Structures are given as structure tokens and as C-alpha cells.
Amino acid sequence: MNFSLNLNQASFSSNWKAGGINAFGFNTLFNYKANYKEGKNSWDNDVDLAFGFVNNSGLGYRKTIDRIYLDTKYGYEMSDHWSLFTSLNFLSQFSKGYQYTDDNQAHLISGVFAPAFITAALGFEYHPVEYFKVRIAPVAPRITIVSDPQRFVTTVGPEPYGVEPPDNVRFELGAQLMAEFDKQIFENVNLKWRYLMFANYETLEARRLDHRFDLDLIAKVGKYINVGLGGILLYDYDQDTEVQLSQVFSIGFL
Helix, strand or coil: EEEEEEEECCCCCCCCCCCCCCCCEEEEEEEEEEHHHHHHHHEEEEEEEEEEEEEEECCEEEEEEEEEEEEEEEEECCCEEEEEEEEEEECCCCCEEEECCCCEEEEEEEEEEEEEEEEEEEEEEEECCCCCEEEEEEEEEEEEECCCCCCHHCCCCCCCCCCCCCCEEEEEEEEEEEEEEEEEEEEEEEEHHHHHHHHEEHHHHHHCCCCEEEEEEEEEEECCCCEEEEEEEEEEECCCCCCCEEEEEEEECC
């Protein structure tokens, strides 16, 4: 289990001539793994949570990171490096998300269970070393949930996140590829990344493939202090035709 809490704060007197804005922010990360193995059978579970915000004077509260990822997987070992597996994972967020215009107007573009993705998978896992695994699932049904999608039509599009109002749910049958890496690359330096690809069999073309890459690099400075660099690269045609990027740098408690 890893838990990280990072804070940042700045304040200025009213006569501070260099200029500045009062601000307070934090982000927190929580990761928990519970893995079990007996003979050829294994059961792996992963909880990966992140949330953060910044509050700038005059601008108000704004999110900086928001992630809920839950994964459970059963595997049956076929050889030293290959297993048959079935899994279920969930991806969503904790709170509402807004897009801000130049005049600081907030427009709602996402929320709790808006969207949320539930993906089941059946296939094969390749694990050449303990810190690297690849799942290949030719059978991977996915459910996309958008609670009350009508509220996003004017800001996201006529089919928010691929769900057409008044429906709240979209079902897809496709294939999923997942690769995971988690290793101490240097003393007190951990590199963790996860790549997810989903291909819908009904719209099987290169521009309609979904890609998500999560990266976290954490260095411990002393026993409880860390420096962290994280980022997300996301391409989902149903959300945006361009690549989306998110990046966070933090120093705090681990």
C-alpha cells in the first residue's frame, strides 16, 4: 500500500509590489495491491486512486487530478510466462469536471459516473518478469455509463462520451490490450506505468481505437518525503479527435 499527500500554498500582502495571487492546493494518491497465488491459480487486485485541486484567489476551486481505477483478475498458469486470465476493471472519477473559458466561466463537461467505464476481459497474460505484464484479451465487452448525458450535450457534443441521450449506457464488444510496469528503477525511485488499448469490433479502424497511458515516477527523499511526476496521455475518439494530456508535479508526504 502506498499513500501520498502533497500540499502547496502561496500568500502575499496587499502591498506586495512584485505581484502575485494567494493560492492553496493539494493532491493525494492511494495505491493498494492484494495478490494471492496457490499452485497454478492466482488472484490479483489493484486499487489506484488520485485526487487534487488548487484554489486560486479570485478564480476559485479547480481540479488538477481525478482518477478512480479498480481492477481484479483471476489467472490460471499455463507455463512459466503465460497464463489464461479473466478480469474486470472500472475507471471513473470522484467529482464534476469543468472547462473554463477566457472570461473564467465554468462549463460542466464531466461528473461522477459521467463517464464511467466497466470492462470485462478474457484472454492470455504474458509475464516474462515480476514487474512487467501484458494482457491480450480478444473478448472484452465494455459498458460506458454517462449519468444524465443530456446535461453535457451543449459542452461535449450530441453523444457525450459515445452515449446518445436519453440513454445512460452504451455497450461495446471489442478487444483489449493492457501492459503494466512497476519497478524500483533506482534506489528509492519507482517507475510505474499502465497502457490500455480498446478496439470496438463494430468500428474497427485505427482512428477509432482507444488509448490511455498512465505514468507515475516517484522518488523518496528520506523516509517519508517524496518527489513525484505523473501524467496521462489519452486518445478516445468518442471524447475528442485530438490527444488529451495531463501532467502533475508534486513534493510531499509518502
